[in-house]
Amino acid sequence: xxxxxxxxxxxxxxxxxxxxxxxxxxxxxxxxxxxxxxxxxxxxxxxxxxxxxxxxxxxxxxxxxxxxxxxxxxxxxxxxxxxxxxxxxxxxxxxxxxxxxxxxxxxxxxxxxxxxxx
Amino acid sequence: xxxxxxxxxxxxxxxxxxxxxxxxxxxxxxxxxxxxxxxxxxxxxxxxxxxxxxxxxxxxxxxxxxxxxxxxxxxxxxxxxxxxxxxxxxxxxxxxxxxxxxxxxxxxxxxxxx
Numbered sequence: 001x002x003x004x005x006x007x008x009x010x011x012x013x014x015x016x017x018x019x020x021x022x023x024x025x026x027x028x029x030x031x032x033x034x035x036x037x038x039x040x041x042x043x044x045x046x047x048x049x050x051x052x053x054x055x056x057x058x059x060x061x062x063x064x065x066x067x068x069x070x071x072x073x074x075x076x077x078x079x080x081x082x083x084x085x086x087x088x089x090x091x092x093x094x095x096x097x098x099x100x101x102x103x104x105x106x107x108x109x110x111x112x113x114x115x116x117x118x
Numbered sequence: 119x120x121x122x123x124x125x126x127x128x129x130x131x132x133x134x135x136x137x138x139x140x141x142x143x144x145x146x147x148x149x150x151x152x153x154x155x156x157x158x159x160x161x162x163x164x165x166x167x168x169x170x171x172x173x174x175x176x177x178x179x180x181x182x183x184x185x186x187x188x189x190x191x192x193x194x195x196x197x198x199x200x201x202x203x204x205x206x207x208x209x210x211x212x213x214x215x216x217x218x219x220x221x222x223x224x225x226x227x228x229x230x231x232x
Contacts, residue, residue, distance in 0.1 A: 103166060106151070108153075110160050
């Protein structure tokens with residue numbers, strides 16, 4: 001069964017430093033997408049970055065990059081030059097494309113609470 | 119372009135009542151998905167609607183239902199509310215034009231059942 005695992009319940013990082021948030025996944029579908037979302041205390045889920053299973057290069061979006069290691073089934077989020085506003089909960093999610101027909105259903109991990117310290 | 123909107127933002131109900139939550143997707147998006155977020159169970163998929171048809175359903179009891187209108191706006195209904203239904207309900211919309219389509223979330227409706 002599809003599953004997303006985030007093993008870091010919480011992390012601290014100093015402002016301006018880089019931080020890596022871990023995510024591993026499990027799926028038997030060869031076609032899938034991996035997403036990272038940020039959820040501030042206000043509750044809204046903010047899309048950060050996407051990686052497709054067939055993408056040859058790691059995705060990057062500004063200060064966010066995704067370290068995609070397909071053989072290890074990991075999709076770690078790297079935030080460079082952390083800012084105070086990066087303090088939030090971060091969720092890794094997966095969408096499968098091949099089995100069960102078309103769907104936008106996302107499976108989420110349990111999240112990592114990131115605290116950026118000045 | 120306006121984002122996903124959800125109304126109301128906050129709701130307080132008592133056990134046994136029913137509630138209807140509304141979601142307006144991003145203009146042009148035809149897929150709307152609903153998620154429940156609780157401290158104990160995390161984020162769980164409720165159901166997805168595409169072109170007024172339910173395309174996928176999560177593992178929730180029949181008290182949870184939804185529908186989608188021709189303008190892609192969606193509603194979800196929870197009948198006979200239980201204390202455990204207290205949660206943040208998130209709606210997400212997607213263009214569904216391809217495998218890279220991203221789901222964009224609304225601000226959520228925070229439901230408290232007393």
